[in-house]
Amino acid sequence: MEHIIVIGGGIGGAIAHDLALRGFKVTLLEKGELLSGSTGRHHGLLHSGARYALHDVETARECMVENRILRRIAPEGLEQNDGLFIAVDEEDMTYHFPFLEQCRAAGIPAEEMILSTARRLEPNLSPHVKAAIKVPDAAMDAWRLAMHFFATAKFNGADIRPYSEVTGMLKQGATVSGVQVLDHRNRREYTLGGDIIINAAGPWAGIVAEQVGIHIPIKPAPGVMVGIDARLANMVINRLHPAGEGDIIIPQRNLSLLGTSVWLADNPEPLDVPPAHVRQMVTLCAQLVPKVRETPIHSAWTAARPLVVDDPLEEPTKITRGFECIDHESRDGVAGFISVFGGKATTMRAMAEEIVDLVCTKTGRSIPCRTKETSLMHWRRFYKN
Numbered sequence: 001m002e003h004i005i006v007i008g009g010g011i012g013g014a015i016a017h018d019l020a021l022r023g024f025k026v027t028l029l030e031k032g033e034l035l036s037g038s039t040g041r042h043h044g045l046l047h048s049g050a051r052y053a054l055h056d057v058e059t060a061r062e063c064m065v066e067n068r069i070l071r072r073i074a075p076e077g078l079e080q081n082d083g084l085f086i087a088v089d090e091e092d093m094t095y096h097f098p099f100l101e102q103c104r105a106a107g108i109p110a111e112e113m114i115l116s117t118a119r120r121l122e123p124n125l126s127p128h129v130k131a132a133i134k135v136p137d138a139a140m141d142a143w144r145l146a147m148h149f150f151a152t153a154k155f156n157g158a159d160i161r162p163y164s165e166v167t168g169m170l171k172q173g174a175t176v177s178g179v180q181v182l183d184h185r186n187r188r189e190y191t192l193g194g195d196i197i198i199n200a201a202g203p204w205a206g207i208v209a210e211q212v213g214i215h216i217p218i219k220p221a222p223g224v225m226v227g228i229d230a231r232l233a234n235m236v237i238n239r240l241h242p243a244g245e246g247d248i249i250i251p252q253r254n255l256s257l258l259g260t261s262v263w264l265a266d267n268p269e270p271l272d273v274p275p276a277h278v279r280q281m282v283t284l285c286a287q288l289v290p291k292v293r294e295t296p297i298h299s300a301w302t303a304a305r306p307l308v309v310d311d312p313l314e315e316p317t318k319i320t321r322g323f324e325c326i327d328h329e330s331r332d333g334v335a336g337f338i339s340v341f342g343g344k345a346t347t348m349r350a351m352a353e354e355i356v357d358l359v360c361t362k363t364g365r366s367i368p369c370r371t372k373e374t375s376l377m378h379w380r381r382f383y384k385n
């Protein structure tokens with residue numbers, strides 16, 4: 001079978017899993033520890049898609065489909081705790097019925113909840129709550145859920161190499177035929193030949209594409225998340241309005257994670273944590289759950305989204321969270337090199353399916369995807385020989 005090289009140990013784990021299941025020889029190269037990019041340190045929301053229902057029904061529908069699949073194939077990476085969208089002022093109320101309609105259009109089961117029931121289930125909600133709608137959001141353990149994919153990929157024969165940075169591409173004419181690798185653990189450089197190279201380097205995908213002289217429409221879009229020292233709700237609490245900043249509180253074990261902010265950056269690193277963003281997250285989330293304001297801060301960190309950005313002047317909260325797969329042979333005349341970027345951690349399996357379908361097309365193989373129905377192994381399995 002053909003040898004496929006995957007660059008990036010984030011959603012790359014789901015790609016390696018899909019490739020291995022379809023019988024390809026796989027090597028995954030990650031410049032740092034696995035999941036040291038955005039996939040291991042995001043907010044931890046398994047989206048129902050409701051967050052995007054008002055302005056991006058396609059992404060909303062995609063999230064709901066993947067939400068159902070992940071609940072089935074990786075239940076141990078999730079808390080099946082649902083989410084509430086709450087309106088806390090008159091402006092939020094103007095979205096009440098459009099939100100229900102758009103959720104219906106996206107196939108998201110959204111259920112109006114009687115306010116007294118919402119308050120009984122979540123006593124810390126703002127006293128100003130005017131409407132509460134239940135959706136099948138869930139809290140995911142960002143790192144563990146993604147590690148389930150790596151564990152299963154490794155079990156099925158994928159060669160997973162952390163601390164292995166791709167520093168250049170090998171080319172034969174207009175074809176990319178392999179990569180140059182810097183092994184940070186053993187301080188050595190080597191080359192590795194491959195039939196197809198998949199660029200899944202997330203916020204770094206633009207930098208990797210530049211190694212073969214290609215431009216792709218991606219922008220790193222960092223955002224700040226704040227962990228506070230109490231679990232103030234059992235469900236995921238969202239503000240009922242078009243996706244904005246500081247409008248989600250996610251329970252994670254005994255903490256609550258507040259998030260997020262968003263801005264566009266030229267580079268994926270270094271990422272700082274602007275103190276003004278931390279204050280903003282606390283202020284905005286306290287409008288949903290007032291106790292946020294008096295709860296000590298446990299931690300604050302930043303991660304970068306790899307957004308598909310066609311217009312850098314677009315308001316960052318409105319930029320699509322959809323994903324793109326690019327065949328650089330048909331688009332740029334460079335064979336042996338394909339890219340996948342954008343999306344959400346929630347949609348990593350779907351991203352993997354689409355890019356591996358492209359691998360099949362390019363290698364002339366017709367092997368159906370089986371990841372929808374294949375249960376993932378527990379993440380601990382990754383560390384067993």
Ligand SMILES: Cc1cc2nc3c(=O)[nH]c(=O)nc-3n(C[C@H](O)[C@H](O)[C@H](O)COP(=O)(O)OP(=O)(O)OC[C@H]3O[C@@H](n4cnc5c(N)ncnc54)[C@H](O)[C@@H]3O)c2cc1C
Nearest residue numbers: 008010011031037038039043044045166202223305345346
């Ligand atoms: C603030 C914030 C909150 C979010 N919250 C959620 C959420 O609640 N739910 C959700 O579903 N999604 C969420 N997301 C989105 C999600 O985190 C990302 O869409 C997803 O993790 C991107 O995965 P990726 O693999 O493309 O990128 P990454 O996870 O960053 O992976 C890319 C990897 O490539 C590696 N790499 C780069 N260059 C090289 C090289 N030259 N050689 C080898 N390796 C290389 C990097 O080290 C990195 O590990 C959030 C994102 C942000 C920023």
